[in-house]
Amino acid sequence: MTNDAYEVIVIGGGAAGLSGALMLARSRRSVLVIDAGQPRNAPADGVHGLLGREGMSPLELVDRGREEVRGYGGEVVRGEVVRASRDGDEFAVELAGGGYLRAKRLLVTAGLVDELPDVPGLRERWGRDVVHCPYCHGWEVRDQPIGVLGSGPMSVHQALLFRQLSDDVMFFAHRHPELSDEQAEQLAARGITVVTGEVERLEIADDRIAGVRLKDGPVIPRRAIAVATRMVARAGFLAGLGLKPVEHPTGTGEHIPADPTGRTEVPGVWVAGNVTDLSAQVGAAAAQGAMAGAQINLDLVTEETRRAVEDRH
Missing domain, CATH: 3.50.50.60 (FAD/NAD(P)-binding domain)
Structure with missing residues (x-):
């Protein structure tokens, strides 16, 4: 990590998180992806139903995604987030083993746990x-x-x-x-x-x-x-923000609700992938991450424009 403050921190480095980070990095945002290294699809031999990448190893897909994000200046690190909280107008992210990072926005793509x-x-x-x-x-x-x-x-x-x-x-x-x-x-x-x-x-x-x-x-x-497993969002670290998983309408597990762009009820926090959509496959998760990344960039642009207008007057 090159610093302790970013415009956006992405928590979770799978298809959703890396796609969101890619959109943000290409928009010249300072973005950090924190990945715990526990992908849900790790045991699978290949990713299926993903056009152009049919049968590719899940780990190879993630490795390629990391390099693409880094190619645009984004950062990807291994780590586990244990708590996220408010810090004035920003967010404080606490890592396992100590250490804090700050961000203006959060994109949570930590996935889910299958309870067998x-x-x-x-x-x-x-x-x-x-x-x-x-x-x-x-x-x-x-x-x-x-x-x-x-x-x-x-x-x-x-x-x-x-x-x-x-x-x-x-x-x-x-x-x-x-x-x-x-x-x-x-x-x-x-x-x-x-x-x-x-x-x-x-x-x-x-x-x-x-x-x-x-x-x-x-x-x-x-x-x-x-x-049919019971699917539970990996989101315990969001409790400090008052954001907790709730029962999914299908009764198949717990998720973090969000609007179609990934915006949660907590201002500044977006979600994408299985943490919010329990049934999302890799392609859908990636699309949700890209949408959330674009919406976060728009939200930052809107805030920056408002401040620029205020400064002008």
């Missing part, structure tokens, strides 16, 4: 053959025996989406609330078998999923498991 059900095997295989998004991972598990774990309000919806990719899909009710008549009819109509009973664990063999063991039943062979 407490089923042994899920975490170990997460991002490989335990997946959540049919658009991110569905092609890679096509035509395989897929199990969908009943783990949240979107689980039935998830099963219907994965049925598009395989003729052999089973819905493991596990601890899912009792299916409505409509849901049961939908699953039956699409040929999705409903397996009752609680799941005890995943069986692993030869470094991949071999099946699903029921607590009071047999092992049912499966090659991939889809699970």
